Amino acid sequence: MITSREIRLKSRPVGMPNADNFELVTVSVPHPAPGEVQVENLWMTVDPYMRNRMAHRTSYAPSSQPGKEVHGGAIGEIAASNSTMYGWRPSFQLGDALEGGAIGEVAASNDPRFNPGDLVSSVFGLPPQAFLGVAGMPGLTAWVGLLKIATLKPGDVVFVSVAAGAVGSVVCQIAKLKGHTVIGSAGGTAKCAFLKHIGVDHVIDYKVTGDLTEALLHVAPTGIDVYFENVGGEHLEAALAAANPFARFAICGMISQYNAIGLPDGPRNIMFVMGKSLRLEGFNIANYFDHMPEFQREMSRWIHEGKITWKETIEHGIENAPTAFLKLFRGENFGKMLVKLR
Amino acid sequence: MITSREIRLKSRPVGMPNADNFELVTVSVPHPAPGEVQVENLWMTVDPYMRNRMAHRTSYAPSSQPGKEVHGGAIGEIAASNSTMYGWRPSFQLGDALEGGAIGEVAASNDPRFNPGDLVSSVFGLPPQAFLGVAGMPGLTAWVGLLKIATLKPGDVVFVSVAAGAVGSVVCQIAKLKGHTVIGSAGGTAKCAFLKHIGVDHVIDYKVTGDLTEALLHVAPTGIDVYFENVGGEHLEAALAAANPFARFAICGMISQYNAIGLPDGPRNIMFVMGKSLRLEGFNIANYFDHMPEFQREMSRWIHEGKITWKETIEHGIENAPTAFLKLFRGENFGKMLVKLR
Numbered sequence: 001m002i003t004s005r006e007i008r009l010k011s012r013p014v015g016m017p018n019a020d021n022f023e024l025v026t027v028s029v030p031h032p033a034p035g036e037v038q039v040e041n042l043w044m045t046v047d048p049y050m051r052n053r054m055a056h057r058t059s060y061a062p063s064s065q066p067g068k069e070v071h072g073g074a075i076g077e078i079a080a081s082n083s084t085m086y087g088w089r090p091s092f093q094l095g096d097a098l099e100g101g102a103i104g105e106v107a108a109s110n111d112p113r114f115n116p117g118d119l120v121s122s123v124f125g126l127p128p129q130a131f132l133g134v135a136g137m138p139g140l141t142a143w144v145g146l147l148k149i150a151t152l153k154p155g156d157v158v159f160v161s162v163a164a165g166a167v168g169s170v171v172c173q174i175a176k177l178k179g180h181t182v183i184g185s186a187g188g189t190a191k192c193a194f195l196k197h198i199g200v201d202h203v204i205d206y207k208v209t210g211d212l213t214e215a216l217l218h219v220a221p222t223g224i225d226v227y228f229e230n231v232g233g234e235h236l237e238a239a240l241a242a243a244n245p246f247a248r249f250a251i252c253g254m255i256s257q258y259n260a261i262g263l264p265d266g267p268r269n270i271m272f273v274m275g276k277s278l279r280l281e282g283f284n285i286a287n288y289f290d291h292m293p294e295f296q297r298e299m300s301r302w303i304h305e306g307k308i309t310w311k312e313t314i315e316h317g318i319e320n321a322p323t324a325f326l327k328l329f330r331g332e333n334f335g336k337m338l339v340k341l342r
Numbered sequence: 343m344i345t346s347r348e349i350r351l352k353s354r355p356v357g358m359p360n361a362d363n364f365e366l367v368t369v370s371v372p373h374p375a376p377g378e379v380q381v382e383n384l385w386m387t388v389d390p391y392m393r394n395r396m397a398h399r400t401s402y403a404p405s406s407q408p409g410k411e412v413h414g415g416a417i418g419e420i421a422a423s424n425s426t427m428y429g430w431r432p433s434f435q436l437g438d439a440l441e442g443g444a445i446g447e448v449a450a451s452n453d454p455r456f457n458p459g460d461l462v463s464s465v466f467g468l469p470p471q472a473f474l475g476v477a478g479m480p481g482l483t484a485w486v487g488l489l490k491i492a493t494l495k496p497g498d499v500v501f502v503s504v505a506a507g508a509v510g511s512v513v514c515q516i517a518k519l520k521g522h523t524v525i526g527s528a529g530g531t532a533k534c535a536f537l538k539h540i541g542v543d544h545v546i547d548y549k550v551t552g553d554l555t556e557a558l559l560h561v562a563p564t565g566i567d568v569y570f571e572n573v574g575g576e577h578l579e580a581a582l583a584a585a586n587p588f589a590r591f592a593i594c595g596m597i598s599q600y601n602a603i604g605l606p607d608g609p610r611n612i613m614f615v616m617g618k619s620l621r622l623e624g625f626n627i628a629n630y631f632d633h634m635p636e637f638q639r640e641m642s643r644w645i646h647e648g649k650i651t652w653k654e655t656i657e658h659g660i661e662n663a664p665t666a667f668l669k670l671f672r673g674e675n676f677g678k679m680l681v682k683l684r
Contacts (some may be wrong), residue, residue: 082500236612251615254616273593273624274571274596279623280615282619
């Protein structure tokens with residue numbers, strides 16, 4: 001029996017979440033039961049989708065319950081094992097890295113969300129936290145959204161919102177390495193400079209530009225063919241306005257809407273969906289995890305070839321996980337937002 | 343040289359069109375030039391899409407120009423021919439029915455939009471005006487939207503707006519003959535009774551129901567899987583609210599928006615596209631005309647088997663074509679809106 005600390009949802013946020021919505025709780029973790037392993041997490045991830053689970057909604061995904069731990073991604077090492085067979089891998093070594101499914105310092109689990117083995121850094125030569133970002137769920141989200149949902153075609157002009165984020169920055173780089181003209185929107189000088197650095201052709205700083213539609217049409221005078229949607233609101237209207245006929249929108253996230261109280265304004269030019277034969281398609285990356293092995297092979301190759309890079313913003317200690325989470329909604333993360341546990 | 347009368351756009355409508363936006367003009371039609379035929383139109387059609395062409399927009403479709411004739415569909419008989427070879431058909435007989443492309447009593451044309459031969463009623467045993475409705479462009483729109491865009495799957499619950507219209511009533515009947523549960527929205531007792539008559543499972547009279555979302559959820563407690571969008575506005579919000587995960591929306595029309603001055607409100611719950619992995623796809627039937635022969639074979643068989651029926655609302659004389667057109671936007675048509683020329 002050892003102790004661990006975990007973050008629990010204290011109350012459902014109304015509007016913008018704040019630190020009072022969370023509490024840090026010390027818990028006892030028993031020795032793993034037969035079939036279980038015990039994982040000491042090294043890194044935790046906080047991601048925008050977690051906000052939606054904190055709302056009381058009937059949706060495909062179970063909502064987080066007040067008084068219960070907040071679920072999210074983590075990666076750690078096996079500290080104790082009472083398993084000789086776990087999934088398709090015959091046995092575990094102490095120290096093996098595992099992707100976990102709960103935000104805590106130590107997790108004991110036979111939870112199938114633990115994806116052992118092929119995620120460890122020894123296979124791909126990447127640091128473990130990369131599997132929470134560029135080579136994990138956010139990277140897969142970029143890859144699936146661009147290639148499977150938006151069905152990127154030769155010559156497409158690609159517009160990406162939240163382009164310096166964990167997902168958006170990978171979208172930009174995949175589109176660039178495939179030879180596309182890429183337009184990225186981000187907020188602030190540092191993020192925009194990073195986008196230039198990774199080869200984005202036209203960067204829009206939405207915090208200082210005036211009318212976003214005008215700004216987009218200015219850099220995309222012949223229109224856009226693909227829009228990777230991470231933010232919603234004014235960006236979606238601009239993309240609808242600039243879309244060419246038959247443009248495809250991968251609707252990945254709408255972070256500007258997550259903290260809305262009541263119903264936010266909808267895109268007033270939604271009629272372009274009809275007038276320009278557009279396709280808007282939302283997706284939940286959880287339905288595409290079967291692509292993970294193919295994606296990780298391709299992504300690790302791109303990283304080693306120097307074609308994909310990434311940024312991390314790190315908070316230290318599980319007690320700062322809520323801080324990390326809240327920064328997502330203030331645009332204070334730059335690339336992947338992570339919490340380093342030890 | 344004979345005379346004909348045609349409808350011209352006098353001025354671009356602002357908001358709801360009115361009779362003053364149109365004028366009836368008498369023109370001289372010369373004897374057909376070599377390669378041309380002269381068609382005396384029997385029936386003209388007015389359709390909602392024509393409203394969008396009257397606006398000054400940069401879009402895929404050419405806009406109607408003030409002072410010029412309004413283009414639309416018509417079907418008529420060959421009155422004179424100076425052609426021995428027209429398209430793939432070797433020759434024309436006087437009296438052959440042709441689908442035309444201009445709103446006029448007599449048209450002389452070698453316009454490729456004239457689709458001769460396989461549209462004539464003698465082939466399918468249907469009255470000629472059926473090829474302006476159930477067996478023509480509106481019917482094809484229903485067939486393509488439901489089967490190719492919404493990709494109807496076994497078990498889908500289908501919601502149709504403007505369900506008693508030329509397109510919507512065909513959508514309802516195709517979905518019913520394929521065994522689906524169908525929910526139709528229309529305005530007024532007569533239209534709703536017709537929907538019941540053609541087998542629609544649940545009919546919503548949007549003019550008397552209170553909250554449309556509540557009404558839809560009441561008749562579709564397990565949600566909808568396909569939405570055939572003809573109207574926009576509150577109906578789109580209701581469909582987004584009631585949509586099941588992976589629902590597909592065929593965005594065919596948004597007639598409630600066509601006369602908007604300025605930008606109308608957008609769907610406030612657009613975030614469901616992401617949250618429920620929805621696909622919203624707009625389409626322009628002009629890009630699917632290659633399906634016409636297959637569609638017409640199938641549709642004429644369904645009609646002769648008694649599986650598909652239709653309603654017509656008829657105005658008489660070309661001078662009443664603007665009246666017929668304006669009725670579309672006041673919901674005063676019941677099924678296909680037609681103008682009988684002689």
